[in-house]
Amino acid sequence: MTIRTRFAPSPTGMLHIGGARTALFSWLYARHLGGEFVLRIEDTDLERSTDEATQVILDGLKWLGLDWDGEPVFQGLRKAEHVVAAEQLIEEGHAYRCYCSREELDAMREEQRANGEKPKYDGRCRHRSDRPEGAPFVVRFRSPDEGETVVRDMVLGDVVFNNAELDDLIILRSDGSPTYNLAVVADDAAMGITHVVRGSDHLNNTPRQIQLYQALGLTPPQFAHIPLIHGPDGAKMSKRHGAVAITEYREAGFLPDAVVNYLARLGWSHGDDEVFSRQQLVELFDLAQVGKTASRFDQQKLDWLNAHYLRESAPAELAVQVAGLMDVDTANGPDLEAVIPTLQERSKNLLELAAGARFFYQRPQAFDEKAVNKNFKPETDALLDAFVQQAAALDDWSAETIHALIAAVCEQFEAGMGKLAQPIRILISGGSVSPPIDATLALLGRAETLERMQQGREKLSAR
């Protein structure tokens, strides 16, 4: 049997980090077993659902590379089938009309809470036979009073619920629309979902859903409830912790492979391994290796992974992305693709890469005061003079010859390389940090290098 998993977000906001990981695990499990991964947009809450949110979610999944099979199913379009299921349940005695008003229910719950009981619908309409003309009603599922329902979870193991704890849930609202539990069950069954992988915040719904499957004469799928992701402080993920929306990571210059790798390792592991390509994840992922404990989001580890993937990426590919992030014209200056390699091992994300490449295309407007004070000494001018003079006469302008020249000048003055390299770095970049000075000057070209040095020295001496 080929397996089929699904990701079923409700389009009420953005795709957040937790949802993305749920989608990832669901996708990985399906791909690992050569099964199918489908999408269902749970838009039955018409009040809060928007088309924009749906688009954002689809874009997020695409960016992460989580491709789905077939077209997304919109739950709202399946209302008729949900109603049919509800009617079937009524006919077979598994559901009934409930005419209780919200006020009545609120009062009931309040009283139960006051008595220290768990608020539950008490089933007062179960045996009601009259059907008040024109009175609004909801349809409730008649949950068994006795016995227990066990969820055989692939991550958590068997979880036993006492049926007495479960009250008669509403499956059809007074406006005739289906509620979540009915809709998921009907849709997962109709869509042939074999494995439901979702956040463990849904665990408490599962026994109810199992009862619905049974009442409808359907076989429940396999369930796998994966632990939640918390914020760095252990509480629920929220804006307070920085980025929660997957799109924010894209904008912050993160690579999808890094995010996927990081997310995969949150809850899943494969021995001592940390770095996994997409292909390796598909090969190795299994729900059996998913842990039960909630994890905290660690930005630093994501940064590390992103830096790792940045270093491994092909300069040509990075150049395309970085070009779009530059606020200066990269046409005038060295080939961006040649600049990238000098920056890869010193950048954590695409934004830093772009920032680091900037000075190659724009002469320094100002000079870092602290760096100047620290590196320009009385003897500096002599070294710079010697360098400039000999640079002009250099046959070949390459990283190797530049390096040799700097070394020679420094040796001549019995100074360390830093005595010359730092002042040059400041003159051509404006600051004390850049890729290796030889490679930098080689990329910049002799003319631009000497021009910048001269302009810089004039500006500094004019202070």
Add this chain to the structure above:
RNA sequence: GCUCCCAUCGUCUAGUGGUCCAGGACGCCGCCCUCUCACGGCGGAAACAGGGGUUCGACUCCCCUUGGGAGUACCA
């Protein structure tokens, strides 16, 4: 409150009764490399929540406590 879930270094985790005075990774600290920043290399500090059992033997099994989390809607 009630129901359910969870519990190894700061964080992510390995560990499925003895091979663990607990391993890896991020972060942190130190040293090395070095023209800056990084990268890289080497080394270090750092954890089995507590208490009872079971067992010849518990990080591993059971119970309790404590601590986190989720649910408790005509939301999903």
